[in-house]
Amino acid sequence: MAGTCPPGTPHVIRTTVTDLSRTGSRTGAPLSVRRSYAVSAAAAAQDGRHRLEGPSCIFVGPVETASQETLEALYRQAREAYYGGEPLIVDDMFDRVELKLRWYGSKYVVKYPRCSLRKQSTYADAEEDPSQVFALASVWLLILCFGSSACLVPIVYTIAQACQDTFDSGTLYNNQASVLEFLATLNGMLFMLFGSMIGYPIASASVGALQGLWKNDLVALKGVCPNCGEEVFAFVKSDRSNRSPHRVECHVCQSSLEFRTKVEVLAPGFSFIFK
Structure with missing residues (x-):
């Protein structure tokens, strides 16, 4: 006849007692730890569920x-x-x-240089470097200031000269005033044309580069060289259709490196790039 147990009273099916002992580091007296484990039928049924x-x-x-x-x-x-x-x-x-x-920027997802047995190559993780982007944006801002100055300075100078010639023309004879006004106008037009030819392409290129940095079209990545362990940098395009790796060379060991990127859209209008 099979035995039964009252409801609500767990039936112990296995009991294990473990004694652990070690010597204390300071007193030298043995330290005894006694642990007991009991598995009941109710716990076993719950574990099965x-x-x-x-x-x-x-x-x-x-x-x-x-x-x-x-x-x-x-x-x-x-x-x-x-x-x-x-x-x-x-x-x-x-x-x-x-x-x-x-x-x-969690430390739990940082992966260090590792090897691939299939491709016989070594990998290392790269991350975005905002400081390099800020430095590049500062350089483009300086170039933009130079291009804008090349465009605006001739215009301001020509307007100032025209006002000055208009003021001085009243004290001169009519024939002298007409000749000076013609030369001043011609000089101002040439100056404005020359400044626009130099400054406008520079300014427009600077604006385009700054817009690309603002939209994350070009991002700066930094990582550890898998060969020598030195930190390397690269600027890559974050275009999702661009599947070709960005190739650079380590400045220390001269090893050929490839930055392979992938863009993941986390929210509307926001993208994240990683190695």
């Missing part, structure tokens, strides 16, 4: 609006579960969480 339901993960809501702490907790949990053979989330969701953490 959890196994049928599958593993659970942290709820984060929309990835675009989730906080960095929540995404880091989910990322660590999903990574440990993947290495344990029981993935929690799909690959697309994992990639989105990783991209968002890269945008936050």
